[in-house]
Amino acid sequence: MDESDFYGRLVPVRHDQIPALPEGSMTIPAIKDGICQRCATKINTTWRTPTSTYCWACANLGRLSDDQFLATIPEPNVFETDAMPCQWQGELTPAQRRVADEQVQALNAGRSHLTYAVTGAGKTEMLFPMLTVALQAGKRIALVSPRVDVIVELAPRLREAFKTDFVVLYGDSPETYRYTQLVLASTHQLLRFRAAFDVIVVDEVDAFPYAENVQLEGAVQRATKPQGCHFYLTATPSARLLRDVSKQRLRISLLPRRYHGQPLPNFTIIKIGNWRKKLSWRIQRILREYVISKQRFLIFVPHVADLTATLNEITRLQPSLKIAATHAGDPDRQGKVQAMRASELQALITTTILERGVTFKGIDVMILGADDPVFSQAALIQIAGRCGRSASRPTGKVWTGVTERTRTVIQARNEIRYLNMKGKQYDV
Amino acid sequence: MTCELCGRIQQGEWTLGDFFIFHQPQMLSICEACRQQFTRITGPVCAECGCQSQISPCAECEIWLTAGYPAIHNQALFAYDEQMQQYFKQYKFQGGYHLRDVFQEMLAQRLVKVAPTMIVPIPITTETQNQRGFNQVSAWLEKCEINEILTCISTSKAVQSMKTRRERLQTTQPFCLVTENLDLTGQRICIVDDVCTTGRTLRHASSCLYESGATQICTVTLAR
Ligand SMILES: [Zn+2]
Ligand SMILES: [Zn+2]
Ligand SMILES: [Zn+2]
Numbered sequence: 045m046d047e048s049d050f051y052g053r054l055v056p057v058r059h060d061q062i063p064a065l066p067e068g069s070m071t072i073p074a075i076k077d078g079i080c081q082r083c084a085t086k087i088n089t090t091w092r093t094p095t096s097t098y099c100w101a102c103a104n105l106g107r108l109s110d111d112q113f114l115a116t117i118p119e120p121n122v123f124e125t126d127a128m129p130c131q132w133q134g135e136l137t138p139a140q141r142r143v144a145d146e147q148v149q150a151l152n153a154g155r156s157h158l159t160y161a162v163t164g165a166g167k168t169e170m171l172f173p174m175l176t177v178a179l180q181a182g183k184r185i186a187l188v189s190p191r192v193d194v195i196v197e198l199a200p201r202l203r204e205a206f207k208t209d210f211v212v213l214y215g216d217s218p219e220t221y222r223y224t225q226l227v228l229a230s231t232h233q234l235l236r237f238r239a240a241f242d243v244i245v246v247d248e249v250d251a252f253p254y255a256e257n258v259q260l261e262g263a264v265q266r267a268t269k270p271q272g273c274h275f276y277l278t279a280t281p282s283a284r285l286l287r288d289v290s291k292q293r294l295r296i297s298l299l300p301r302r303y304h305g306q307p308l309p310n311f312t313i314i315k316i317g318n319w320r321k322k323l324s325w326r327i328q329r330i331l332r333e334y335v336i337s338k339q340r341f342l343i344f345v346p347h348v349a350d351l352t353a354t355l356n357e358i359t360r361l362q363p364s365l366k367i368a369a370t371h372a373g374d375p376d377r378q379g380k381v382q383a384m385r386a387s388e389l390q391a392l393i394t395t396t397i398l399e400r401g402v403t404f405k406g407i408d409v410m411i412l413g414a415d416d417p418v419f420s421q422a423a424l425i426q427i428a429g430r431c432g433r434s435a436s437r438p439t440g441k442v443w444t445g446v447t448e449r450t451r452t453v454i455q456a457r458n459e460i461r462y463l464n465m466k467g468k469q470y471d472v
Numbered sequence: 473m474t475c476e477l478c479g480r481i482q483q484g485e486w487t488l489g490d491f492f493i494f495h496q497p498q499m500l501s502i503c504e505a506c507r508q509q510f511t512r513i514t515g516p517v518c519a520e521c522g523c524q525s526q527i528s529p530c531a532e533c534e535i536w537l538t539a540g541y542p543a544i545h546n547q548a549l550f551a552y553d554e555q556m557q558q559y560f561k562q563y564k565f566q567g568g569y570h571l572r573d574v575f576q577e578m579l580a581q582r583l584v585k586v587a588p589t590m591i592v593p594i595p596i597t598t599e600t601q602n603q604r605g606f607n608q609v610s611a612w613l614e615k616c617e618i619n620e621i622l623t624c625i626s627t628s629k630a631v632q633s634m635k636t637r638r639e640r641l642q643t644t645q646p647f648c649l650v651t652e653n654l655d656l657t658g659q660r661i662c663i664v665d666d667v668c669t670t671g672r673t674l675r676h677a678s679s680c681l682y683e684s685g686a687t688q689i690c691t692v693t694l695a696r
Contacts, residue, residue, distance in 0.1 A: 088570075090501070090570040091569075091570055092569065092570075093567075093569045093604075093605035093606045094605075094606060095605055096605055098567065098569070098605075100568060100570070103566045103567065103568065104566065107566055107567045107568075109605065
């Protein structure tokens with residue numbers, strides 16, 4: 045192993061490997077006082093083999109046991125920095141420019157910052173000025189998201205925009221770790237780092253429910269240097285983040301307008317009764333119209349178990365429609381998403397997995413069973429946000445099929461209404 | 473307690489009996505719904521490998537038998553489908569020793585029916601032992617009386633003597649006995665493994681035990 049592999053990282057080693065570690069490395073026991081030193085989880089009493097205790101909470105990064113150690117070398121920030129790392133040719137709208145400036149100010153002040161921007165506001169591009177300043181200053185930066193899809197989609201865009209070399213790290217990532225100034229990773233991978241980054245950008249910070257976020261939040265904290273700061277990006281901030289804003293622990297920039305200036309498409313709520321038993325005549329009519337208009341669309345259903353049944357029913361009603369179903373565990377998911385992008389498919393049925401980050405130009409959206417508890421308010425707003433992303437078709441329909449009009453659905457609609465109203469007060 | 477496969481919180485079902493004897497309801501690391509997802513092998517099976525098959529021996533086993541390998545008589549409890557692979561990934565490859573509880577009861581029941589004089593788990597290599605910390609088969613059989621008399625050749629102390637005697641004959645044989653000159657005469661042995669993919673492992677283990685005088689050998693695997 046190269047010495048740089050230990051910079052700001054926690055590398056699991058066995059006792060007999062310690063003498064061979066590079067100079068300057070420090071080791072701690074992997075599990076100490078019943079607490080995993082990598083993920084801070086309390087070790088459950090059932091997590092033990094006949095000979096040792098292990099941590100199951102972070103076992104998908106390789107199981108750690110109490111006969112192992114974690115080796116690290118304090119982050120030295122030794123990399124070649126480029127004077128002009130950004131080669132992006134595009135231009136920010138005045139509103140994006142304003143947020144970008146506020147991010148740079150926060151960076152210079154060493155303060156953490158929240159960017160609350162509606163879906164399709166161009167969050168990624170807005171980051172470029174701040175990233176450029178940070179890279180020039182020789183800071184080590186991680187750009188993370190709880191969602192692997194977001195990371196996979198972000199990587200090529202970042203490669204195009206920056207000359208700076210970076211690794212992409214997530215569960216099944218083909219890349220192996222090497223020391224780079226910029227790291228693109230799933231939030232989970234931050235567990236392998238300790239006080240490594242001056243800046244961590246968390247995209248789609250609220251992609252997971254609160255409980256899971258707490259664990260990932262810990263990972264973000266421990267991977268940050270004591271003087272480091274965070275940039276959170278979200279379209280649906282949690283109450284906790286907004287509380288941090290009101291307590292002035294976080295600075296905030298609000299961008300309630302999309303880059304093309306059109307309002308967010310809002311939900312068209314339709315009562316569809318027991319849709320699992322029979323697709324209502326209104327849904328059937330919409331499908332008929334889509335077959336004629338060739339308009340591409342996404343269908344969201346609550347559970348993986350609903351996918352096949354819905355696909356079969358729609359194929360029975362409209363045999364000529366080119367449609368497929370996919371979900372997180374589908375081995376051919378990337379292939380189907382690609383086919384949808386290439387317009388080889390007119391429609392895709394999916395669960396909430398495609399709600400964030402993944403974009404298709406000019407699509408409509410249909411939600412079946414939007415009143416199911418799996419669709420949180422944030423998830424619904426994200427789903428609606430798949431619509432009207434391109435300047436060439438800035439509008440779109442969000443058909444929202446419910447058995448009952450629940451509070452969550454109504455609140456999501458009101459939130460979009462509020463953002464659209466607020467948006468009128470802001471420049472594009 | 474959270475189900476290790478689907479992540480849902482599972483509540484224990486208290487029966488009236490549990491209540492009277494102040495017995496904690498038994499809760500496994502995988503919830504009832506997920507356990508239902510495993511596919512039991514039922515109906516006509518291949519008498520050799522235990523797979524679900526209309527003909528016996530199945531086409532695959534036919535090849536092994538023609539190649540002159542000894543016959544095996546395997547019973548498999550479950551299909552090695554996506555659900556089982558998911559379980560193996562967590563239990564065996566990620567090393568979740570606590571997940572051994574899921575199949576302990578079922579394997580024990582099957583072994584009671586088989587009623588051998590000796591239960592022999594397929595061994596793991598020292599490297600695997602060091603890395604994983606447990607033999608995944610022995611862990612399932614925690615509550616049964618087992619005889620770990622097989623070991624992997626590459627790591628065995630007997631390697632030297634094996635070279636002179638047997639290596640020329642059977643270079644592919646991965647197993648040997650833990651103690652030489654073990655007399656298995658009269659023993660009805662049941663070999664247990666996690667999954668039977670080709671039957672190769674089981675055939676090698678069988679011939680190793682037959683050579684030491686075992687009278688009858690059958691095998692049980694969790695999956696096929
Ligand atoms: Zn851990
Ligand atoms: Zn379960
Ligand atoms: Zn067979």
